[in-house]
Amino acid sequence: MTKLSNLLRTSCLASAVVVAFSSGTLGFAHAEEISIGAEANQSTELVFYSGNLGQVSQKRSSRLSQGTSILALEDVSPHLILDSLFLDGKGLRIREQRLDQEILSPQRLLEASLGKTITVVKTNPETGEETSLKAEVLAVREGLVLRIGNQIETSIPGRLVYDSVPNGLRSGPALLAVVESKKAGEQDLQLTYLTGGLDWRVTYVAELNPKGTKLALKAMATLTNQTGVDFEQAKIRLVAGDVKRVRESPGPRATMMTLEQDTGSYAKSMPQRRSVSDRDVYTLPEKVNIGGVETKQVTLLENNAVDVQKRFRFQQLVQPYGGNDDTGRQQAEIVLKSTNTKAKGLGQALPEGTLRVYQQGKGEASSIFMGEDAMQAVPVGEEVELVIGSANQVTGRGKQISYEKLSRTSYQLTQAITLSNSGDKSVSVDVVGHLPGNWKILEESENHVKESSRKVVWTIDVPAKGKKTFDYKLRVSHE
Numbered sequence: 001m002t003k004l005s006n007l008l009r010t011s012c013l014a015s016a017v018v019v020a021f022s023s024g025t026l027g028f029a030h031a032e033e034i035s036i037g038a039e040a041n042q043s044t045e046l047v048f049y050s051g052n053l054g055q056v057s058q059k060r061s062s063r064l065s066q067g068t069s070i071l072a073l074e075d076v077s078p079h080l081i082l083d084s085l086f087l088d089g090k091g092l093r094i095r096e097q098r099l100d101q102e103i104l105s106p107q108r109l110l111e112a113s114l115g116k117t118i119t120v121v122k123t124n125p126e127t128g129e130e131t132s133l134k135a136e137v138l139a140v141r142e143g144l145v146l147r148i149g150n151q152i153e154t155s156i157p158g159r160l161v162y163d164s165v166p167n168g169l170r171s172g173p174a175l176l177a178v179v180e181s182k183k184a185g186e187q188d189l190q191l192t193y194l195t196g197g198l199d200w201r202v203t204y205v206a207e208l209n210p211k212g213t214k215l216a217l218k219a220m221a222t223l224t225n226q227t228g229v230d231f232e233q234a235k236i237r238l239v240a241g242d243v244k245r246v247r248e249s250p251g252p253r254a255t256m257m258t259l260e261q262d263t264g265s266y267a268k269s270m271p272q273r274r275s276v277s278d279r280d281v282y283t284l285p286e287k288v289n290i291g292g293v294e295t296k297q298v299t300l301l302e303n304n305a306v307d308v309q310k311r312f313r314f315q316q317l318v319q320p321y322g323g324n325d326d327t328g329r330q331q332a333e334i335v336l337k338s339t340n341t342k343a344k345g346l347g348q349a350l351p352e353g354t355l356r357v358y359q360q361g362k363g364e365a366s367s368i369f370m371g372e373d374a375m376q377a378v379p380v381g382e383e384v385e386l387v388i389g390s391a392n393q394v395t396g397r398g399k400q401i402s403y404e405k406l407s408r409t410s411y412q413l414t415q416a417i418t419l420s421n422s423g424d425k426s427v428s429v430d431v432v433g434h435l436p437g438n439w440k441i442l443e444e445s446e447n448h449v450k451e452s453s454r455k456v457v458w459t460i461d462v463p464a465k466g467k468k469t470f471d472y473k474l475r476v477s478h479e
Contacts, residue, residue: 036062038075042188044234046198046290048223049243054198056231058191064092066184072100073175073189077227079196080175087175088190091182100174109162110144113137120148122158132161197227200238202300202353204375208336210362212310215336217345219300219353221282228292236284238300240351240377280349306345311335311430312391317398317417318433318456320474322405327398331390332429334371338384350378357388393423394462396431401471410477412442418469421462431458437478444472 040060047055056077064071073087082099120135135153139145146153181187200223207216221238225231282300290296312332319327336357340346355375358367371389378384401414421427433448433456441448441456448456462468 032065033070033072034062034064035072035074036060044231045237046231046234047237047239048198048200049239050200051242052196052199053194055192055194060189060191061186062189064181064184064187066181068178068180071177071179073177073191075229076173076175077195077197077229078173079227081194084194086192087177089187092187093180095178095180097175097177100176110137111140113162114140119161120146120158121161195227197225199224202351204353204355206355206357207367208357208359208370210360213308215306215308216304217306218302220297221300222295222297223290224295225290226293230292232289233287234290236288238282240280240349280351301348303345307338309337311337312394312427313430313432314396315432317396317431319398319400319415320433320435320476322403322411322413325400329395329397331392332394332396333387334389334391336386336388340378340380340382340384347380349380350375352377355386393421394427394429395420409479410475412473412475414471414473416469416471418467419460419462420467422465424464426461426463429460429462431460437476440475442473442475446470
């Protein structure tokens with residue numbers, strides 16, 4: 001049987017025996033339980049997906065007995081998706097498995113002591129002297145009821161002391177598996193499962209040079225672990241894009257962040273990107289320690305010389321409908337454009353994320369925040385376009401000069417658009433028009449470019465501290 005067949009067999013078995021485990025384990029009451037904790041880890045790999053999903057793969061080594069035994073694999077995620085689990089080992093047959101979440105707590109300790117005797121320690125408030133009394137736990141669910149000597153107590157008369165931890169209670173979640181081993185001795189176990197509580201996202205920080213032609217770009221991958229399990233010396237892979245899931249796995253939000261950056265030569269320590277089944281997968285160059293409630297950032301890419309074009313754009317000045325007499329004064333969008341190629345300083349797939357842009361003024365010591373935009377994933381070779389805010393020095397206004405209804409379904413109009421630039425440099429401005437129905441521009445003082453069946457663009461140069469006006473005459477038919 002192939003390894004893949006073994007994995008599929010084991011995974012299917014996990015789903016089939018979950019319900020039977022709670023009663024079926026009774027038949028193995030005398031089987032030896034072997035605890036396998038984090039100290040048995042030989043290697044750990046974490047695969048982070050977006051949308052609160054991760055994959056944990058660990059190789060753990062333990063001495064097993066021949067025949068039937070119960071493995072208690074501790075330090076597993078409480079958000080483990082049991083149906084995704086497979087446990088594999090040479091000469092090992094998995095008969096049953098379940099996630100045991102009977103966690104040790106004061107309430108569970110008390111419930112497990114029902115019908116048993118515990119110790120109540122009373123302290124004299126004046127002398128501090130302690131007195132120990134034996135008490136039988138009669139009831140817990142509706143409130144604590146104790147028998148102390150010949151009296152029944154309905155409240156806790158002192159500090160409760162237990163002789164031992166009852167069977168079945170653990171300090172953390174554990175995967176319990178009933179296994180059969182062909183031989184005794186040291187055995188390597190491969191444990192792999194999906195879990196909620198692991199997530200990653202990308203944030204971009206960029207600084208635009210004073211001329212607006214070069215961008216110093218850094219992408220940071222934010223890794224979040226909210227499983228409550230510490231992972232040490234873990235190999236990390238990050239999978240870009242969404243994976244189809246039947247349902248979401250719940251997980252808590254991040255509460256702590258630390259920042260890890262390599263301040264040395266980043267060229268040798270950048271994550272390596274590979275394409276796996278039509279997805280971009282980034283492998284971090286070094287192993288990572290990440291705590292059970294922790295968020296870390298690692299550098300995903302860095303380039304100090306990305307070629308960009310800084311453009312100004314209007315998308316609401318062109319009003320190709322009757323009744324829109326005056327648009328009022330509008331501010332231009334500030335748009336940054338580039339192409340995801342090596343020639344432009346990029347050349348690798350860019351995951352989706354928030355990009356924040358700063359710009360340093362000429363002669364200024366520090367940069368100021370210009371704006372941010374949500375960037376969609378950009379494959380290699382595709383254009384990058386970011387709208388980072390509006391420019392108060394570049395404004396525009398549109399006025400309808402004439403409007404004539406030609407028939408029930410057609411009309412024509414003339415609109416004049418005035419662009420103003422109060423800055424000390426000339427600018428190039430794109431005026432975008434989204435036109436309805438069957439349209440035709442009959443006249444225009446500046447030439448347009450047709451970008452699609454209903455989209456046209458006028459590119460106008462506006463002088464420093466000056467204005468520029470152009471007009472067009474449009475015919476529209478809805479026949």
